[in-house]
Amino acid sequence: MKNHSEGELVDNKIVSTWMIWGFFWAIFAPAIGILLSLKFNYPDLLSTQYSHFGRLRPVHVNGVIFGVFSTIFLGLVYYMVPKLTGVRMYREAWSKYAVWLWNGTLLVALLSVLFGYNKGLEVAELPNPLPLGLIASLAIIGVQVFMSIARRNEEKIYVSLWYIIAALVWTGINLVYGNFVVPYAAPGVNNAALHGLFLHYVVGLWITPAGLSVVYFFLPVAARSPLYSHKLSLVGFWSLAFFYPFVGIHHYLFSPIPAWTQTVAIVASVMLIIPVWTVVVNFFGTLRGNWSKFHDDFTVKLIIFGAVMYFIGSTQGSVEALRSVQKPTHFTDFVIAHSHATVFGGYVIWVLSACYYVWPRVTGAVFHESIAKTSTWMIMLGISGMVFILTLQGLIQGTVLMEGAEFVDSIVSMKPYWLLRTLAGITMDIGIALVGVNLLMGQRKTGIEP
Amino acid sequence: MKSARVIALIAGFGFLFLALAVQGIFPYVMKEAGPKTVTRTVRTEVGELTAIGSAARPYTALEAQGRAIYIREGCWYCHSMYLRPVAGEDRRWGPVAEFGEYTHDLPHLFGTRRIGPDLTRVGGKYGDDWHAAHYFDPRMVVPDSVMPRFTWLFTKDAASGKQVLNEEGKALVAFIQNIGMSRGKWRDSFPYQILATGASSIQTEVSLSHGKAVYLRRCVGCHGEKGDGKGSAVSLVLFRVAQPRDFTTGAFKFRTTPSGSVPLDSDLFRTISVGIRGSAMPPWFNLPEEDRRDVIQYIKTFSRDFEEFPPGPPIEIPRPPKPTPDLISRGKKVFEEMQCKECHGAEGRGDGPSSNTLKDDFGNRIPPANFTTGIFKSGPRPEDIFRTFMTGLNGTPMPSFKDAFTSPDDGWAITFYVLSLSADRGK
Numbered sequence: 001m002k003n004h005s006e007g008e009l010v011d012n013k014i015v016s017t018w019m020i021w022g023f024f025w026a027i028f029a030p031a032i033g034i035l036l037s038l039k040f041n042y043p044d045l046l047s048t049q050y051s052h053f054g055r056l057r058p059v060h061v062n063g064v065i066f067g068v069f070s071t072i073f074l075g076l077v078y079y080m081v082p083k084l085t086g087v088r089m090y091r092e093a094w095s096k097y098a099v100w101l102w103n104g105t106l107l108v109a110l111l112s113v114l115f116g117y118n119k120g121l122e123v124a125e126l127p128n129p130l131p132l133g134l135i136a137s138l139a140i141i142g143v144q145v146f147m148s149i150a151r152r153n154e155e156k157i158y159v160s161l162w163y164i165i166a167a168l169v170w171t172g173i174n175l176v177y178g179n180f181v182v183p184y185a186a187p188g189v190n191n192a193a194l195h196g197l198f199l200h201y202v203v204g205l206w207i208t209p210a211g212l213s214v215v216y217f218f219l220p221v222a223a224r225s226p227l228y229s230h231k232l233s234l235v236g237f238w239s240l241a242f243f244y245p246f247v248g249i250h251h252y253l254f255s256p257i258p259a260w261t262q263t264v265a266i267v268a269s270v271m272l273i274i275p276v277w278t279v280v281v282n283f284f285g286t287l288r289g290n291w292s293k294f295h296d297d298f299t300v301k302l303i304i305f306g307a308v309m310y311f312i313g314s315t316q317g318s319v320e321a322l323r324s325v326q327k328p329t330h331f332t333d334f335v336i337a338h339s340h341a342t343v344f345g346g347y348v349i350w351v352l353s354a355c356y357y358v359w360p361r362v363t364g365a366v367f368h369e370s371i372a373k374t375s376t377w378m379i380m381l382g383i384s385g386m387v388f389i390l391t392l393q394g395l396i397q398g399t400v401l402m403e404g405a406e407f408v409d410s411i412v413s414m415k416p417y418w419l420l421r422t423l424a425g426i427t428m429d430i431g432i433a434l435v436g437v438n439l440l441m442g443q444r445k446t447g448i449e450p
Numbered sequence: 451m452k453s454a455r456v457i458a459l460i461a462g463f464g465f466l467f468l469a470l471a472v473q474g475i476f477p478y479v480m481k482e483a484g485p486k487t488v489t490r491t492v493r494t495e496v497g498e499l500t501a502i503g504s505a506a507r508p509y510t511a512l513e514a515q516g517r518a519i520y521i522r523e524g525c526w527y528c529h530s531m532y533l534r535p536v537a538g539e540d541r542r543w544g545p546v547a548e549f550g551e552y553t554h555d556l557p558h559l560f561g562t563r564r565i566g567p568d569l570t571r572v573g574g575k576y577g578d579d580w581h582a583a584h585y586f587d588p589r590m591v592v593p594d595s596v597m598p599r600f601t602w603l604f605t606k607d608a609a610s611g612k613q614v615l616n617e618e619g620k621a622l623v624a625f626i627q628n629i630g631m632s633r634g635k636w637r638d639s640f641p642y643q644i645l646a647t648g649a650s651s652i653q654t655e656v657s658l659s660h661g662k663a664v665y666l667r668r669c670v671g672c673h674g675e676k677g678d679g680k681g682s683a684v685s686l687v688l689f690r691v692a693q694p695r696d697f698t699t700g701a702f703k704f705r706t707t708p709s710g711s712v713p714l715d716s717d718l719f720r721t722i723s724v725g726i727r728g729s730a731m732p733p734w735f736n737l738p739e740e741d742r743r744d745v746i747q748y749i750k751t752f753s754r755d756f757e758e759f760p761p762g763p764p765i766e767i768p769r770p771p772k773p774t775p776d777l778i779s780r781g782k783k784v785f786e787e788m789q790c791k792e793c794h795g796a797e798g799r800g801d802g803p804s805s806n807t808l809k810d811d812f813g814n815r816i817p818p819a820n821f822t823t824g825i826f827k828s829g830p831r832p833e834d835i836f837r838t839f840m841t842g843l844n845g846t847p848m849p850s851f852k853d854a855f856t857s858p859d860d861g862w863a864i865t866f867y868v869l870s871l872s873a874d875r876g877k
Contacts, residue, residue: 047598049602052523052599053598054598058527118521119521122562165454166461166462169461169462169463182557184556187554189552192558237461245465245468245469246473248473254534254536256532256547264472332563332564335563401542406736406741408595411594
């Protein structure tokens with residue numbers, strides 16, 4: 001099979017291989033999420049030594065971050081970078097090593113967690129030395145991207161490329177730091193501080209720049225309208241790059257970590273309103289005078305919906321970092337609402353939306369409009385419901401605890417909401433599973449415009 | 451290529467390492483940010499409580515193994531391990547977390563979510579038996595719990611046919627029971643737990659039905675539906691320390707009423723609130739007061755003694771004197787005169803000549819208290835120990851010494867002597 005169409009820059013085969021893995025993770029990791037959420041109401045459901053809550057939770061979280069989101073994003077890198085640089089990817093033969101290394105490592109690592117190999121640090125659970133596989137894969141991709149940029153035909157470096165460069169540099173460093181420095185350095189409270197930084201670097205210096213690069217690329221091309229403002233994208237990028245590295249300690253407010261460190265993290269968290277709002281304004285501005293695309297095009301529709309969730313979730317995050325808000329909400333589902341609004345509602349939806357654009361172009365297969373419509377509605381209703389329910393839950397549990405309710409009573413008050421959350425979760429998970437299934441079952445047709 | 455390098459260097463490396471330095475490394479090397487001392491509550495030589503600064507204790511091999519299991523099973527996803535000075539957490543669970551307490555924690559286990567309660571102060575809150583029952587099936591002892599079962603931490607005991615913790619289970623319990631113990635005997639002066647009030651509710655249809663609902667949610671796992679102390683937890687898991695009370699007998703240990711009498715409601719209220727340290731009976735001070743009061747009315751329905759033989763007049767517990775070395779040596783004399791060593795041993799270690807043969811009224815073996823552990827079932831206040839001497843423990847070989855003492859001062863002397871046996875010497 002020829003990887004390239006005549007005169008084409010993109011290695012179609014590698015993009016689709018990443019995406020097929022991504023579709024697999026997009027069924028697998030959310031399904032674990034459903035099982036986990038059911039365990040809140042039925043703790044004995046499918047509960048064994050290898051499948052109880054404590055073993056499954058890291059599989060869900062790492063599966064979504066490094067499986068669903070990262071895998072599809074890395075596939076999109078192989079689509080975006082050749083298009084943005086005007087050259088084929090540097091050393092295309094390396095690409096297949098990256099994709100199999102990444103996904104193979106992840107699969108083995110997640111199974112190891114099920115078997116009890118857990119480093120005990122959230123989002124850095126995967127047992128050493130397995131994360132080296134992920135890091136090596138990123139290193140391969142990094143070299144390919146940087147060398148492609150060095151050999152580019154386009155003079156300007158488009159904003160998506162900035163984000164891709166930054167994300168790869170940050171995350172290369174961060175995965176080494178989180179997996180091979182934090183678990184061995186600085187015991188005690190300082191370990192929590194160092195880990196808090198890692199934890200938020202994963203979100204802020206990988207998922208965020210990666211996700212934004214996707215929107216900056218696919219929103220203008222799918223809507224066929226130019227980016228609203230390059231100046232705004234500059235403001236967004238540099239404010240993100242400056243403020244995001246400082247926020248990690250906000251996971252441990254009111255802890256014995258020095259108070260001024262916490263204050264710096266709070267200030268930085270609130271300042272994140274700047275990159276978030278400028279980015280969102282830029283996205284909406286791009287559709288100015290062209291809103292019919294929101295109705296017609298699944299990529300645009302999902303990107304804009306994702307931008308709304310991103311706006312809500314990220315603003316919630318900034319507010320949540322305030323001490324007064326954390327008093328009731330920390331440790332509750334309020335935080336889980338925030339993470340689902342941003343990671344699922346924003347980033348996962350964005351990379352999935354790009355699949356609607358890329359998949360037909362790399363495989364020549366056309367998906368079913370009606371299934372896509374159903375799936376989009378399920379995603380939008382599911383995640384909206386879930387974020388709403390979880391936010392409400394967090395506020396309820398937080399306030400009843402502040403009022404002195406007995407702890408188990410506060411859990412009992414959560415149970416009906418947890419059931420609703422499961423229903424919302426099932427809805428959105430079927431929705432995203434359908435994206436992959438729909439694309440994979442698409443009929444091959446010729447003559448799709450590149 | 452220039453701008454790509456700028457992005458990679460400034461955004462990629464520059465800001466990241468700036469933040470890492472400011473937020474991670476700088477606080478770590480700052481001297482004042484890392485006080486190593488922990489506020490430790492200790493007993494003095496005269497049996498009083500006082501706070502000193504001391505270093506955090508390292509984990510024993512067994513505890514470290516338990517910690518590894520805690521990490522492996524992902525307990526830390528649902529149980530946080532730091533208490534904040536807000537939202538009433540220092541009343542709900544105990545003193546706010548201190549920097550020095552975490553000295554030996556690698557990786558840290560702060561946690562970010564509480565689907566279960568925080569565990570910073572769990573050490574000593576529940577007995578080993580409770581933990582065993584709770585791991586085997588959390589819903590036996592907490593029917594509303596959403597915690598998974600950890601049945602692979604158990605093995606079957608050949609003699610009793612019941613479940614007992616295996617090596618891993620014992621290690622986990624050892625770890626859990628020592629969390630926060632660098633703070634010493636803080637629980638003995640934790641006002642929200644040891645405080646006991648004297649109010650009571652009256653027996654009406656409403657209080658009884660509410661009390662029954664509370665009982666079925668909190669008590670039934672150990673004390674059983676019939677109140678006979680044969681709940682599912684006891685029938686499945688081997689309780690090593692003590693059997694749950696059989697309410698049908700009307701015999702209660704911790705009372706202000708005379709020997710042989712049923713207790714006052716306020717006695718039961720105190721026991722429910724404070725718990726029975728070392729046994730599977732947890733403290734319920736977090737429960738709303740009306741829950742505690744009404745469940746007492748329901749518990750009283752299990753035995754007709756409460757109706758037929760009203761409680762005798764409670765003893766008066768005067769204000770305890772200020773302990774002095776003289777009082778302690780007088781207490782030692784009383785201890786010898788009263789033949790306490792027969793059961794409790796000459797040094798109060800619970801190893802007297804008859805200690806191996808003692809049985810309670812229900813035929814269960816009952817080891818005499820070891821005073822040097824500092825764990826007092828009846829409560830940690832001098833008033834609690836005094837009360838035990840004056841009223842005895844119904845259903846056990848521990849008699850009342852009310853009439854044997856020449857004056858209440860004898861009672862206080864021996865009370866503080868007993869407390870002084872758990873003095874934290876040289877620590």
